[in-house]
Amino acid sequence: MTSSIATDPNRLLPAETGTRTIARNLLALVEDLPIISPHGHVDAAMLADNTPFPDPATLLISPDHYVTRLLHANGVPLEQLRVGGTTEVSPREVWRHFCRAWKDFDGTASGYWLRSEFVNVFGLDDAKISEETADSTYDAIASRLADPDFRPRQVFSDFNIEVLATTDDPLDDLSAHALLAADDTFTGRVLPTFRPDAYIKFDAAGFAERVQKLIDSAGDGKSGYAGYIRAMENRRRYFVEHGAVSADHGSKTAQTLKLDEAAARELFDKGMSGSATVEEADAFEAHMMYEMARMSVVDGLVMTMHPGVFRNHHPGTFERFGGDSGHDIPFATTYTEALRPLLADFGTAEGFHFVPFTIDETVFSREIAPLAGFYPSVYIGAPWWFLDAPDAMLRFRSAVTETAGFSRSSGFIDDTRAFCSIPARHDASRRIEASFLARLVAERRITEDRAAEIIVDIVDAAPRRAFKL
The missing domain is CATH 3.20.20.140 (Metal-dependent hydrolases)
Structure with missing residues (x-):
């Protein structure tokens, strides 16, 4: 925590x-x-x-149109987010797109919910979510999702x-x-x-x-x-x-x-x-x-x-x-x-x-x-x-x-x-x-x-x- x-x-x-x-x-x-x-x-x-549960991107990003619509508005094509079942990129790459844009969610309702999920459900330090930490945060969530108790x-x-x-x-x-x-x-x-x-x-x-x-x-x-x-x-x-x-x-x-x-x-x-x-x-x-x-x-x-x-x-x-x-x-x-x-x-x-x-x-x-x-x-x-x-x-x-x-x-x-x-x-x-x-x-x-x-x-x-x- x-x-x-x-x-x-x-x-x-x-x-x-x-x-x-x-x-x-x-x-x-x-x-x-x-x-x-x-x-x-x-x-x-x-x-x-x-x-x-599936991988972090499929669980938290791709199906959530609160999230994908703002990413799209700021220049990320929806196919890069695996919206609608598209598979042009890997779930890890979707997560990287999200981490690059994490600060864009400040002040939004979805940003509040995501911050709470990251910290209280997955034990992340939300202040450290960034393009540089995309892979490590993806791996941390994936590890939690793989836990038989989760x-x-x-x-x-x-x-x-x-x-x-x-x-x-x-x-x-x-x-x-x-x-x-x-x-x-x-x-x-x-x-x-x-x-x-x-x-x-x-x-x-x-x-x-x-x-x-x-x-x-x-x-x-x-x-x-x-x-x-x-x-x-x-x-x-x-x-x-x-x-x-x-x-x-x-x-x-x-x-x-x-x-x-x-x-x-x-x-x-x-x-x-x-x-x-x-x-x-x-x-x-x-x-x-x-x-x-x-x-x-x-x-x-x-x-x-x-x-x-x-x-x-x-x-x-x-x-x-x-x-x-x-x-x-x-x-x-x-x-x-x-x-x-x-x-x-x-x-x-x-x-x-x-x-x-x-x-x-x-x-x-x-x-x-x-x-x-x-x-x-x-x-x-x-x-x-x-x-x-x-x-x-x-x-x-x-x-x-x-x-x-x-x-x-x-x-x-x-x-x-x-x-x-x-x-x-x-x-x-x-x-x-x-x-x-x-x-x-x-x-x-x-x-x-x-x-x-x-x-x-x-x-x-x-x-x-x-x-x-």
């Missing part, structure tokens, strides 16, 4: 000493609580099979993870989840999440073939739109039976639309034939968001929505490297009018939980907090993607609390594929919550006793409440 700032007990806490003391007292109440991760993208098979299941336990949700295709047989659930030696909960985007978006590659397979396998003999809806309902039920608590939707916008069956069937048929316009595709997706809410009222799955991202912004990069290669860009999104059809019918439905997320900070106080401040179904999604950074998390808490208080939020969402970053991300969130509450205590807006109750609720009870855990 080093004397890195990644081990400083005061990291991310207020600079003013009196407020910092309050924050440290609050943090002490939650920093050792188990991790509840109700939305993320870790592969359940990795835990089920307990396969050794396997996914042991790391899951070491990280103090209690609940970890994955993201799964509607036709996944969920065998990895079944294996974990039946294994008495594995004490955590790994929950599948129903993610039907590729079966709803007409422009998804292979849409018609995929949807037909869904209908054939789960449509109870029905065809067309009727078989499609029945198959969605059946597969959601299958997920519930295998432990799922939520369904996730990466919709283009927050728009919802209630269509009659004839109009929905007409759009569906156009989507299946490839003749739908962009406007028709958007209308069908908006209608299916309404339908997903209707299904959640019936089967109990929490509905989460992650809109407002222009996926695959650069055509040439998408053609060569595929999705999740670093060029997904946020755009302005509105919620109040867009969600009205859904909330008009289901916003007060008993047992319905709806968690809208955003990457548009302007809507936290203007739209999302007021919606959550009235509708019992609405829980405020935590700062997500480009906003899960220290200052943005503070802005989020300031923006929503005055309208909706502390009880209407989802708890922290790490939303990550980078398994080894999970504790660093949750630690950052807990420190930010302690900092925000400490300021309210110092300003005599709440008592320290009440702040102590609130921080435990935010960290532990809120995700359990919002995601029915």
Whole structure:
């Protein structure tokens, strides 16, 4: 272990000493609580099979578009980072590219997480990461990864993870989840999440073939739109039976639309034939968001929505490297009018939980907090993607609390594929919550006793409440 700032007990806490003391007292109440991760993208098979982690670059750099996008912006071609499965260079050379650019990550959220991983998980001295030490740091991490005690299941336990949700295709047989659930030696909960985007978006590659397979396998003999809806309902039920608590939707916008069956069937048929316009595709997706809410009222799955991202912004990069290669860009999104059809019918439905997320900070106080401040179904999604950074998390808490208080939020969402970053991300969130509450205590807006109750609720009870855990 080093004397890195990644081990400083005061990291991310207020600079003013009196407020910092309050924050440290609050943090002490939650920093050792188990991790509840109700939305993320870790592969359940990795835990089920307990396969050794890959090399340092394949684990920490190539699949992490937080990292590769900044390296690319500063001149490193994506093929030099093995993005999208490219193999032009060795993993060691990828690591060298990263080490040359390590200082470029100062001040970024990914830099904070990586620093914590390097120091607290792999025992590196982050101050010595450089082009000159690239090979030695690569070897040090590789040695740790080769340790038989550093396997996914042991790391899951070491990280103090209690609940970890994955993201799964509607036709996944969920065998990895079944294996974990039946294994008495594995004490955590790994929950599948129903993610039907590729079966709803007409422009998804292979849409018609995929949807037909869904209908054939789960449509109870029905065809067309009727078989499609029945198959969605059946597969959601299958997920519930295998432990799922939520369904996730990466919709283009927050728009919802209630269509009659004839109009929905007409759009569906156009989507299946490839003749739908962009406007028709958007209308069908908006209608299916309404339908997903209707299904959640019936089967109990929490509905989460992650809109407002222009996926695959650069055509040439998408053609060569595929999705999740670093060029997904946020755009302005509105919620109040867009969600009205859904909330008009289901916003007060008993047992319905709806968690809208955003990457548009302007809507936290203007739209999302007021919606959550009235509708019992609405829980405020935590700062997500480009906003899960220290200052943005503070802005989020300031923006929503005055309208909706502390009880209407989802708890922290790490939303990550980078398994080894999970504790660093949750630690950052807990420190930010302690900092925000400490300021309210110092300003005599709440008592320290009440702040102590609130921080435990935010960290532990809120995700359990919002995601029915």
